[in-house]
Amino acid sequence: MQTRILERLRDEGPLSRVQLADLLGVSRTTIAAEVARLSELGLAQEVGQAASRGGRRSTLVDLADDIRFVGVSIGATGMSVGVTDGRVAVLKTRTIPCDITQGPEPVLALALKEARALLDELGIERPMGAGIAVPGPVDFHRGVPVSPPIMPGWDGYPVRDALARELGAPAVLDNDVNAMALGEQHAGVARNARDFLFVKIGTGIGCGIVVDGELYRGVDGCAGDIGHIRVEEFGPTCACGNTGCLEAFAGGSALARDATAAARAGRSPALAALLEERGELTAADISLAVAQGDAQAVQLIRDAGRRTGQVLASLVSFFNPGLIVIGGRVTGLGHALLAEIRGVTYRRSLPLATGNLPIVLSELGDESGVIGAARLISSSVYAPLRDRS
Amino acid sequence: MQTRILERLRDEGPLSRVQLADLLGVSRTTIAAEVARLSELGLAQEVGQAASRGGRRSTLVDLADDIRFVGVSIGATGMSVGVTDGRVAVLKTRTIPCDITQGPEPVLALALKEARALLDELGIERPMGAGIAVPGPVDFHRGVPVSPPIMPGWDGYPVRDALARELGAPAVLDNDVNAMALGEQHAGVARNARDFLFVKIGTGIGCGIVVDGELYRGVDGCAGDIGHIRVEEFGPTCACGNTGCLEAFAGGSALARDATAAARAGRSPALAALLEERGELTAADISLAVAQGDAQAVQLIRDAGRRTGQVLASLVSFFNPGLIVIGGRVTGLGHALLAEIRGVTYRRSLPLATGNLPIVLSELGDESGVIGAARLISSSVYAPLRDRS
Numbered sequence: 001m002q003t004r005i006l007e008r009l010r011d012e013g014p015l016s017r018v019q020l021a022d023l024l025g026v027s028r029t030t031i032a033a034e035v036a037r038l039s040e041l042g043l044a045q046e047v048g049q050a051a052s053r054g055g056r057r058s059t060l061v062d063l064a065d066d067i068r069f070v071g072v073s074i075g076a077t078g079m080s081v082g083v084t085d086g087r088v089a090v091l092k093t094r095t096i097p098c099d100i101t102q103g104p105e106p107v108l109a110l111a112l113k114e115a116r117a118l119l120d121e122l123g124i125e126r127p128m129g130a131g132i133a134v135p136g137p138v139d140f141h142r143g144v145p146v147s148p149p150i151m152p153g154w155d156g157y158p159v160r161d162a163l164a165r166e167l168g169a170p171a172v173l174d175n176d177v178n179a180m181a182l183g184e185q186h187a188g189v190a191r192n193a194r195d196f197l198f199v200k201i202g203t204g205i206g207c208g209i210v211v212d213g214e215l216y217r218g219v220d221g222c223a224g225d226i227g228h229i230r231v232e233e234f235g236p237t238c239a240c241g242n243t244g245c246l247e248a249f250a251g252g253s254a255l256a257r258d259a260t261a262a263a264r265a266g267r268s269p270a271l272a273a274l275l276e277e278r279g280e281l282t283a284a285d286i287s288l289a290v291a292q293g294d295a296q297a298v299q300l301i302r303d304a305g306r307r308t309g310q311v312l313a314s315l316v317s318f319f320n321p322g323l324i325v326i327g328g329r330v331t332g333l334g335h336a337l338l339a340e341i342r343g344v345t346y347r348r349s350l351p352l353a354t355g356n357l358p359i360v361l362s363e364l365g366d367e368s369g370v371i372g373a374a375r376l377i378s379s380s381v382y383a384p385l386r387d388r389s
Numbered sequence: 390m391q392t393r394i395l396e397r398l399r400d401e402g403p404l405s406r407v408q409l410a411d412l413l414g415v416s417r418t419t420i421a422a423e424v425a426r427l428s429e430l431g432l433a434q435e436v437g438q439a440a441s442r443g444g445r446r447s448t449l450v451d452l453a454d455d456i457r458f459v460g461v462s463i464g465a466t467g468m469s470v471g472v473t474d475g476r477v478a479v480l481k482t483r484t485i486p487c488d489i490t491q492g493p494e495p496v497l498a499l500a501l502k503e504a505r506a507l508l509d510e511l512g513i514e515r516p517m518g519a520g521i522a523v524p525g526p527v528d529f530h531r532g533v534p535v536s537p538p539i540m541p542g543w544d545g546y547p548v549r550d551a552l553a554r555e556l557g558a559p560a561v562l563d564n565d566v567n568a569m570a571l572g573e574q575h576a577g578v579a580r581n582a583r584d585f586l587f588v589k590i591g592t593g594i595g596c597g598i599v600v601d602g603e604l605y606r607g608v609d610g611c612a613g614d615i616g617h618i619r620v621e622e623f624g625p626t627c628a629c630g631n632t633g634c635l636e637a638f639a640g641g642s643a644l645a646r647d648a649t650a651a652a653r654a655g656r657s658p659a660l661a662a663l664l665e666e667r668g669e670l671t672a673a674d675i676s677l678a679v680a681q682g683d684a685q686a687v688q689l690i691r692d693a694g695r696r697t698g699q700v701l702a703s704l705v706s707f708f709n710p711g712l713i714v715i716g717g718r719v720t721g722l723g724h725a726l727l728a729e730i731r732g733v734t735y736r737r738s739l740p741l742a743t744g745n746l747p748i749v750l751s752e753l754g755d756e757s758g759v760i761g762a763a764r765l766i767s768s769s770v771y772a773p774l775r776d777r778s
Contacts (some may be wrong), residue, residue, distance in 0.1 A: 049597055137741055197610050207707065211600050218709025219584050222741045229703045230737050240739070314618045314703055318596065320607025348619050350629070351612045352526055352536055 001026070001034050006043060006382040009063045010087050011186075016050035016058035017367075025188070028058075035061050043067065043086075048074045063087060068122070069377050070167065072111045072180055073369025075329070076100050076150055076203035076209030076252075076261035078105070081114040082370035083122055088186055088378050092118045095366045100135065101154035104162075112166050129381045130171045132163055135180035135204055137222040142175045142218075146221070149240040150204055172376045176200065177224055178215050179372030180362075181208025186323050186375045188364040193323040197315065198362075199226070200328035201308065201337075205253040207315070227251060231307045246311050250304035252330050255283035270287070270294035287333045298336065305337045309344025315350040316357065327362030390415065390423050390727040395771040398452045399476050400575075405439035405447035417447075422452050424586060430769070431458065432475075452476060457511070458766050459519035459556065461500045462568055462758025465592035465641075466488050468502040471759035472511055477575055477767050481507045481523045481620055484755045488664070489524065492542035493551075500553050515632040516772045519560045520762030521552055522568035524593055526611040532562045535610070538617075542732055561742070561766045565589065566613055567604050568761030570597025570749075574575065574712050574763050577753040582712040585702065587751075588615070590726075592641040593628075595702070602605035615704070616640060620696045635700050639693035641719050644672035651685045659683035694726045698733025705746065716751030716776065 004024055008015060017035070021028045039045035050060040062344035067086030073079065075340060077100070094117075098110055106259055110134030111132070119127065138147020143160025164171035184190040190198070190210070198208040205227035209216040227247030228240050238248035238255070248254050259281045259351050263271035270289035275281050289297035304362050312324065324345075326338065349357075362368055393413055397404060410417045439449040445527035456475030461466065466489070475726035483506075487499055500521070508516065525537020532549025534540055553560035570587035573579040579587070579599070587597040594616035598605040606612055616636030617629050624633035625643065637643050648670045652660035664670050676733030678686035701713065706746050710759070713734075715727065731748050738746075752772055 034639075036572065043663070062746075208761075209707075211605060216600060218742070219711035219740050220709055222739060223709035223711070223738050225706050225742065226703075228739050229706050237423070242737075265634070268766050306588055310619070311513065311703070312763050314615075314630065315707055316613065318598075318612050318704055318707070320612035320614070322608035350611060350614050350617050353614065 001030070002038055002110075003383050005034055005038065005061075006063065009044065009061065010382070013087065014047060014060050014062040015210065016060050018377060019052070020061060020202065025211075029096060031061075032059075038195060041354045059198065068119070068124050068127045069374040069381075070119070070127045071142070071168075071179075071370035071372070071374030072115065072130065072132040072163075072175055073366070073370075073373055073378075074098070074100060074107065074111065074132070074134050075176065076135055077329075078366075079111055079114075080366040080370045081111055081118060082367065083115070083118045083124070083127070083372040084244060084371065086128075086378070087304075088371055088375045090367055090371060091122055093367055094118065101152050104157040104159060108112070108159065108162055112163070115167070127167060129169050129377035130163055130167050131174070131179065131375070131377035132159060132171065133174050133176040133369050133373045135202070135206070136161065137220075138173055138175045140217060140221050142296040143171070144157075145173075170282070170377065172373075172380050174376055175206065175208075175221075175224070176369055176375070177206040177208040178217065178370040179208075180327055181210055181372065182215060182375050183364055183368035183372030184297060184327070185213075187371050188325070188362060188368055189269055189360055190323055190325055195319075195321050196323035196325065196328060197319065197321045198325045199308075199312065201250065201252070201326065201330035202328035205247045205251050205308070206326075209319075219342050228313055229311050229314075231310055246307055249307045250330075250384075252283040253306060255286060255300060255330065256281050258260060259283070259286050259289075259297070267353065268294050268296035271297060282331050284332055286373050290333075290336060301333050301336045302340050305340025306332070308345050309341045310348065312341065312359075313344040313348035316345060316353050320353045321357065324359045325362050326359065327365070327368060331361055343374045390419070391427055394420070394423055394427065394450075394770050395452065395543060396479060396768070397772070398433065398450065399767060401448050402476065402600050403436060403451040405438070406451050407447040409426060418715065420450075421448075428453075437747065438639070442589050457513050457516045458509070458762070458770075459508070459516045459554075459558075459762040460568075460759035460763030460766075461504065461519065461521040462565055462755070462762055463487070463489060463521070463523050464565060464720075464758075465524055467755075468500055468503075469755040469759045470500055471756065471763065472504070472507045472513065472516070473763040475517075475761065475765045475767070477760055479756060480511060482756055483507065483758050489540050489543075491723040493548060497548065497551055497555075497646045499554070516556060516558050517557050518558050518766035519552055520563070520568065520761045520764070521548060521560065521564050522565040522758050522764035524565045524595070526609075527562055527564045527612065529563060529606060529610050532560070534562075544769060550586055551705075559766065559769060561762075562593065563762070563765055564597075564610075565637050565758055566595040566615070567606065568597075569628065569716055569757040570599055570714075570761065571604060571764050572718075572753055572759070572761030573751060574599060574602075574714070576760050577714070577757055578749055579583060579714055584708075584710050585712035585714065585759075586708065587707045587714045587716060588697075588701065590639065590641070591717035592721040592771070594640050594697070594717075596635045598708075608720065615619040615700055618703075620699055635695065637695055638696045638746035641672040644675060644693060644719065645670050645688060647689055648672070648675050648678075648686070654768050657683050658683035660686060663769035672719050673721055679722075679725060690722050690725045691729050693719070694729025695733050698730045698748060699737065701734040701748075705734060712753065713746065713748045714751050715748065716754070716757060720750055
């Protein structure tokens with residue numbers, strides 16, 4: 001009961017005792033007693049009288065003002081750190097470059113430094129909890145990464161416990177795409193979706209799966225690992241060691257590799273000029289070349305979109321989602337990529353499954369992972385009370 | 390509460406009042422009162438004293454003896470009809486040929502005739518409900534097929550309501566693979582699986598998806614339609630109108646087509662002899678040719694297995710299931726097919742997702758659909774009581 005009250009207040013905002021009693025199907029007396037206990041725990045508070053609904057005025061209940069969560073979302077080449085309130089609304093957030101291949105200790109030290117700086121700026125001594133997301137498979141229950149292909153040195157490292165110890169608060173570790181999917185559900189375009197996919201196209205490619213409003217992690221916690229679906233019999237070698245994986249064709253590293261090859265081979269004047277100027281190319285440079293009308297750059301985006309669309313079409317036939325949200329750095333390549341992904345996905349899936357299927361870009365950008373990570377720990381902080389309800 | 394009691398008795402067999410009280414977390418008095426009401430409804434009964442567990446002997450409760458459900462599972466070329474008891478154990482079942490392309494009226498008339506014959510043999514006047522499954526997409530809530538590619542004439546036909554009216558009992562309609570997945574969960578190899586896939590390879594190819602013990606149908610009810618995942622850019626035209634679908638390569642019709650072509654082209658002496666003898670070939674004839682050591686027949690099975698394995702590998706990376714059960718008529722092709730499917734699936738999926746992933750053949754055969762369809766209606770018959778609990 002207490003958990004259900006807290007989750008309602010988190011997701012819907014302040015509610016009167018009468019509303020809570022109606023929503024949860026219990027008496028106002030029960031609500032009053034539960035809210036009193038939550039106040040003692042420092043989790044909820046009464047905040048005056050609700051506007052009258054005709055009858056007697058009812059006391060308005062809200063989450064405690066001073067609940068703060070830390071959300072950390074680590075990608076291959078950058079991390080976002082943020083602090084939220086009890087409703088998982090972002091108070092402050094920051095995105096900085098970082099190289100995940102440096103290993104867990106320096107990367108986590110950087111994340112902690114940023115988190116502490118944000119907490120200081122907000123005048124907070126200790127958060128109520130922290131969520132952290134990394135770009136690889138995770139054993140959610142043990143709080144450790146498991147054989148993550150693009151995270152050398154992280155396999156089995158106790159990320160969750162290290163973070164909890166340093167911050168002096170409970171922590172939770174998940175895969176980045178799972179956190180991003182939750183972020184989209186909490187505050188993004190997936191707010192009203194029960195069954196949807198969040199597809200991240202960054203250095204790697206992965207997918208968060210939400211079934212009936214809940215994250216689906218698979219039996220080993222590696223559901224959604226679509227970057228390693230094979231799209232060609234042969235093809236470039238992937239970070240995972242196999243060949244022909246989607247990620248090895250359409251991920252950010254693959255695009256940077258192909259852009260560099262096109263520049264060096266003289267197939268793309270625009271990319272060649274950028275390479276000359278900078279010494280190396282990233283996926284983002286392709287969109288600069290596209291803006292200059294470079295045909296080869298357009299082709300690179302089309303190829304990546306087509307192969308991503310092929311995989312999404314298979315997933316649509318299998319999963320029949322109500323929404324697909326596309327996010328991650330490569331979406332900076334913009335609408336040319338989205339158009340190609342949509343075209344292939346709509347054309348190749350069963351009409352029944354695509355009739356009402358929106359495929360949209362994330363509007364939260366870097367914040368989705370921060371919000372999702374903070375939301376994960378909010379559920380954990382609010383949920384230990386579940387047993388007593 | 391009443392529903393939970395009935396479902397426990399269905400899935401676990403007779404239980405004492407004490408056991409029920411423990412399992413459901415309520416008092417024995419509550420259980421006694423609920424069981425009394427269920428007895429009045431003709432759904433449960435007391436069946437004497439349970440063996441003592443040291444303390445006072447407790448009354449044993451069971452489902453009513455005379456609960457009977459009808460399960461009908463219609464495939465493209467045959468149907469299975471059965472009658473079960475309240476625990477969804479099959480009392481009698483029968484499988485007969487039928488051609489689904491004849492349209493709903495003759496096919497349903499045949500199903501009703503078989504069901505009535507079985508009920509007569511068992512001395513039953515009226516079942517408590519009937520479940521029916523068809524090989525195509527279904528609007529579960531409306532009880533009608535929706536644009537089913539291999540079922541001409543069935544689109545929008547009120548299958549559920551026609552069956553309910555004729556049998557004078559509530560009915561439910563679902564997709565055949567969903568019913569088969571439930572059958573495997575209730576009485577087959579998936580009894581202990583929470584997240585698993587049931588893959589049917591018959592005339593068509595489809596997949597039932599179970600998430601956390603419950604069927605996942607997708608937002609439009611067409612989840613699991615993996616037969617129309619495109620495995621080649623070009624390829625034979627599929628019944629759905631597209632080209633390159635898995636089903637157009639590896640379904641029963643496709644195998645029969647390729648076997649016939651091999652026979653006519655002189656590539657397979659064994660298949661040519663069978664074609665000469667019978668005038669036409671089915672997928673099952675391929676296994677006869679394999680038994681004679683026919684190289685071309687072996688190749689046909691390998692090709693079908695390889696393409697099926699490619700699709701399953703993608704689904705394993707996406708869904709990370711705990712078990713894959715393979716069923717359907719084409720599994721009559723036996724272990725050569727299974728070996729190829731396993732080989733490709735294990736080789737192409739992420740190691741983390743296949744470490745503990747059994748891929749096994751169904752042991753229920755034709756009964757899985759009958760059991761699943763009956764189980765679906767059992768849930769429906771036991772569940773309307775849920776509101777009162």
